[in-house]
Amino acid sequence: MALKASIDWDKCEGNGVCARVAPEIFSVDEQGNSDVLMEEVPENLRAKAMLAMRGCPTNAVIITEM
Ligand code: SF4
Numbered sequence: 309m310a311l312k313a314s315i316d317w318d319k320c321e322g323n324g325v326c327a328r329v330a331p332e333i334f335s336v337d338e339q340g341n342s343d344v345l346m347e348e349v350p351e352n353l354r355a356k357a358m359l360a361m362r363g364c365p366t367n368a369v370i371i372t373e374m
Pocket of ligand 1: 315319
C-alpha cells in the first residue's frame with residue numbers, strides 16, 4: 309500500500325529535518341520553504357517517510373495510508 313505525504317505549513321518551521329532524512333520526498337530551501345516532492349510515496353520509501361514524520365520537531369509532516 310502506498311503512502312500519502314503532506315506538510316502542514318501552519319506548523320512547519322523550515323528547519324529541514326524532513327529533507328535531510330527523506331530527500332526523495334521533501335525539500336527545504338535556504339529560506340526555509342518546505343515542499344513535498346512526492347505526494348504518493350512508494351513502499352520502498354516507507355521507512356524514510358516514517359522517519360521524517362517522527363523526526364519533524366513540530367509534527368508538521370503528515371503521512372497517511374492511501
Ligand atoms: S521537518 Fe517539519 S518543521 Fe522541519 S522543514 Fe520538515 S516539515 Fe518543516
